[in-house]
Amino acid sequence: MNDQPVEIHPSAVVSPRAEIASGVRIGPYTQIGDHVRIGQDTFIGAHVVIDGYTEIGARNQIFPFSSIGTPPQDVSYRGEDTRLVIGDDNIIREYVTINRATAKEEWKTVIGSGTYIMAYAHVAHDCVLGNNVIMSNLATLGGHVVIGDYAVLSGMVAVHQFVRIGAHAFVGGKSGVDRDVPPFMITAGPRARLYGINRRGLSRAGFAGETIDGLKKAYSIIWRKNRRFDEGIAQVRRELTSFPELETLLEFLKGSKRGILR
DSSP states (O other): OOOOOOEEOTTOEEOTTSEEOTTOEEOTTOEEOTTOEEOTTOEEOTTOEEOSEEEEOSSOEEOTTOEEEEOOSOTTOOOOOOEEEEOSSOEEOTTOEEEOOOSSSSSEEEEOSSOEEOTTOEEOTTOEEOSSOEEOTTOEEOTTOEEOTTOEEOTTOEEOTTOEEOTTOEEOTTOEEOSBBOTTEEEETTTTEEEEEOHHHHHHTTOOHHHHHHHHHHHHHHHTTTOOHHHHHHHHHHHSOOOHHHHHHHHHHHTOSSOBOO
């Protein structure tokens, strides 16, 4: 059992109603609101604001001037007790802003575990981030964006509201993403488009060569022949033997509401 003391700088303003676990360190001039819960061994730097019904897990690192759990930037918000839930082992760098949810969907903005959010990035209301996501400097998410595990957003990426980005996808720097990004793909461009399978990223993540080759074949069938997605999916079903990653890709395509990048 962790019995490390809580360390709170004398200049910090921490509500007596906040729940602070053992081993938490809170830096100078930081403000912690009434309904905040912070897990064990989390470090919170100077000048951080954490507000609202915000739950933060264990061993997170939150750097100076971040704003966590503040109200959503949505004209429909009327002060509802919506939530922000953050998992374990995340790194949130300087000047990051993460808003709690609106009352439109699940009332929760969610950040998984093991995620790295770099300086000046923004996570809007009702977003859901999986585990081990990387958001580079100035990456910005509109409301209701969903990002799968191990996805990487490079610097200055802007993602339109309600877009989904699949697991293990890579989005190149300065991209504007207005439709869904399929899992396992590389996307780039001012108006983002697909450039094929994220072969290097998948190799580094330990995917087998035959899995990567199978995904590449599926990509060729669905995208390079400029056909309707339902036709491409049907051909993939006929020509390729099923494997888990292929099923993930096809189910993602079938579940799209905003449309898929080409």
